[in-house]
Amino acid sequence: MTAHTAFVLASYGTSVVVLAALIGWIFIDQRVQRRALQELETRGIRRRSEVQADNAS
Amino acid sequence: MRLVAESLAGARGGEVLFSGLSFAVASGEALVITGPNGSGKSTLLRIIAGLLEKADGGIKLENSASGFDSLTSACHYLGHLNGMKPVLSVEENLRFWQSFNGPGDYSLVEALERVQLGDIGHLPFGYLSTGQKRRASIARLLVSERPVWLLDEPTAGLDKASEEQFAELMREHLAKDGIVIAATHLPLGLDGAQELVMGGE
Amino acid sequence: MRLVAESLAGARGGEVLFSGLSFAVASGEALVITGPNGSGKSTLLRIIAGLLEKADGGIKLENSASGFDSLTSACHYLGHLNGMKPVLSVEENLRFWQSFNGPGDYSLVEALERVQLGDIGHLPFGYLSTGQKRRASIARLLVSERPVWLLDEPTAGLDKASEEQFAELMREHLAKDGIVIAATHLPLGLDGAQELVMGGE
Amino acid sequence: MSETVSRTGRWVDLANPTKFLNFAGAVLPWLGVVTVLVLLAGLWMTVQAPDDYQQGSTVKIMFIHVPFAWLSMMCYTIMSLSALGTLVWRHPLADVSAKAAAPIGAAFTALALITGSLWGRPMWGTWWVWDARLTSVFVLFLMYLGIIALTRAMDDPAKSARATAILTLVGFINIPIIKFSVDWWNTLHQPASVFRMGGPTIDPSLLWPLLIMAVGFTLLFFTLHMMAMRNEIWRRRVVAMRRIAARSAERRGTR
């Protein structure tokens, strides 16, 4: 019985770890891209498509 | 037959290189594209050839000769690369392109004669000198028929005599109601050609 | 420093292309090799660079600068191929050649500035246009020091402005007691260069 | 992507990346909150659920294993739909959707494999067997990784988009193989007991937590997918703007 519980805990544990890593990566990526965009905007660079139509971003 | 471009735009890597380009070239006429490095000459030629998507505008061939329904199928494209296999002989290479692209006004032997390679057709293509390689790929234009020739710096590496020879070939093609569109930094010896200067925003 | 060739002969595929060629180029002098396609210009340059066996005769560098004991080690060779990797950026390519061939008079940034590529050094080399590629490989000559420059049709694909710029670079190199040996079909803008006409048997 | 969008019924509007960014900005906080609530409810029900008379407490692994397995297939299906979007309609967001979904799908597939393995040890006495179901899921995992490698190997998004789309579509063959592998070959693995003709055969006391967990993880998937898509759009903008910055600097220099 206890042996079985170990398997249950292990599978829930790994799931939490993997999902946390995935979510963490997405949040970090979000911060990085936001920063980069802000930095470029403060340098006064605009995309051509912001002037014309917005395509293919 | 008329090749018409209307407010054509070309982009590379998401950035627009040129836009609003319009020109028309009729049978028997030549268009010479010039401009500084990186201004988009090769890009324009590849768009006409159908190898690259245009970013905007339109380009078409009006009243095309029979057998050449679309623009791409009416074009010969001679880019920077020669499209020949180094291990095959010049003749084998040309014979392949002839049977793949269909016959033209010149037979294989005549075409090789016209580019002064008559006696080295049996050599592997890889053994030729730069100029000889270029001449061999010019022969590819002769062995299959296409009304529109798209040439990207065709005379790079040619000596004076071959340059003159090649100008003669282009004039002949124009006399047969063909169209020549060439991107180049060097004078090509075509009188009365339209000129399109790129990158002069 | 003097580069001296004595009754040099070159052969390709068992066939002698030229023989009995003698010339001498001193520091600060340039030699321009001309001649029709297939006359052996590239062959001669590759023999000087040590990439091809000479068929006969001798070639050597007299009183060479310290650190350049043999002729080969004193030469920069700019052939038809650019020697750059398309997937690496221009800067990465140049930085590699700089650390592999040793430093030169120009830093990487300066060299890129000199060939007007200052701001696209971070682009992958494969993205450049033909002329830009050629300019990037000219920058390779600047980042490492070599007294002798062997150039094979260096200006093919360059626009007028870059051609002028490159002539300026060659003049500078000559002024620093360098030697330039160039095979070309186009005028290079070097006054007072010796001329060697090949294939004029 | 297509799912999220069609639910709102305004997908034409969302075709535009800027509009999509605005939409995602408005929706994401709510979606996140709902996801957390449903997952918490699911977890609570999981704890409450009775042990199976045959499998003992290991049956609790089912509540995560099965949703992960479903999601691994659903995610690939969404990527295939996006691939169609790229190839047929040349929709600018389709490629973004496919590229953003791949790592998430890979993570869910990895979890299905790991939890299945952890379940297999007490149930079948082995971590791994090379039977049709397990192997086809393993192949799915490899394909996710292959697609990720391909998208990362090409630096030009426009170029990699169609290549990846074609590969994704060709690889879709694997999905029916996974789904029906238990029927076509005899394997150790359970046959379908929830989604099958004639209704589910699972006891309701186990079915409900399973369904709630499945809904929770599906919501989690959409939340993450939307965030990843937003990141991808931003990333492409950054790249484009950097290039433009470089080019305009070059022009100034040349003149």
Add this chain to the structure above:
Amino acid sequence: MLALFLRDIRLGLRAGGGVLVGILFFLAVIAVVPFGVGPDLKLLARIGAAMLWIGALLATLLGLDRLFQADRDDGSLDILIMASERHMLAVTVLIKCLAHWTTSVLPLVIASPLLGLFMNMEPAAIGATTLTLLVGTPAITLIGAVGAAVAVALPRGGLLVSVIILPLTIPVLIFGVSAAYGAVEDPAPFIAPFLILTAITLFFAVIGPFAAAAALKSSAD
């Protein structure tokens, strides 16, 4: 089209040692297996067909990544793509696959009976394996063409192309091996998996070239 086939055959024979590399690699696979399973001849005979199939599958991967890359590097690919109105690009791809198969894979198939002898297989098993290889390997080449086309823009696609292809070739392997077994072991059927194998090859003969052609078209730049 015949011209393209002949050109590619000639290139394959003249330039690369493709033919022999494949066979020798195949040989290496077969030579190493007995060290693993030990000198148990029965066991060797039993896994013989499987090893021949795995060897052939892996040997086919060698050189496959350059199927279109070589043409791209010298500019021929542009011209082939431009001719797509005269010769449908999918047909061009099919012909190129055929030429590749003829130069690089057919020799393996021809060599496989000999290797079957090394593995102590029965004549019937050898015949069946050779037959399934003959029918099944074209499918691998065709699937490989999709991978090669997808990765044509990458200068060093070798490993990546294999990664993309291998999962997709698994059904071919499964049915090939089971047909080969079916010919010798009694309860197992031969005809059914053999027909499925044929169907897979035909399926990819249709799908593969179109997918590869689409990938090639979008690769031009």
Add this chain to the structure above:
Amino acid sequence: MLALFLRDIRLGLRAGGGVLVGILFFLAVIAVVPFGVGPDLKLLARIGAAMLWIGALLATLLGLDRLFQADRDDGSLDILIMASERHMLAVTVLIKCLAHWTTSVLPLVIASPLLGLFMNMEPAAIGATTLTLLVGTPAITLIGAVGAAVAVALPRGGLLVSVIILPLTIPVLIFGVSAAYGAVEDPAPFIAPFLILTAITLFFAVIGPFAAAAALKSSAD
């Protein structure tokens, strides 16, 4: 020299998709095997070491033929040869081999324990296989480099190369596999084949680069 190493590593990673691809490739090869031989875990464990070695051989061969060809095609090779006074050409070759091994083979060696688990191998067998792979695969790269250099020199020498080179890799494979088995099965020795394997690698680490350099020097034309 470090610069050359870094350049080649970068090329390998960037153009081929990174380290991940090497591991993925191995995973795909190993996943294919059970489909061929069937899910018999005992049998899988027995042929495990052989399959790992075959996978490594294939990964090494893929792309090895382009080791110098790529440099020749873009003109870098000329410049590398001209620099042979600053950097001995044999050393340049060695560095290029190292970079190739690091990007294409090392990831496999690192991933092999994981795959051993999939193949149901014993821990001792896994350890031994990994160790033999680590010691033995460089020899394959070095032998292959000679072949690649000869192939650059003789564009039509492909056949010759495979005839000369591939057979040389077979002893490596055989000693590698038998050392791996020696570690688990009792009568078979481990130390003897392992030492021979080490000797082969060292031998080719000395001979290979010089032979390849000589071939390259004569290739320039």
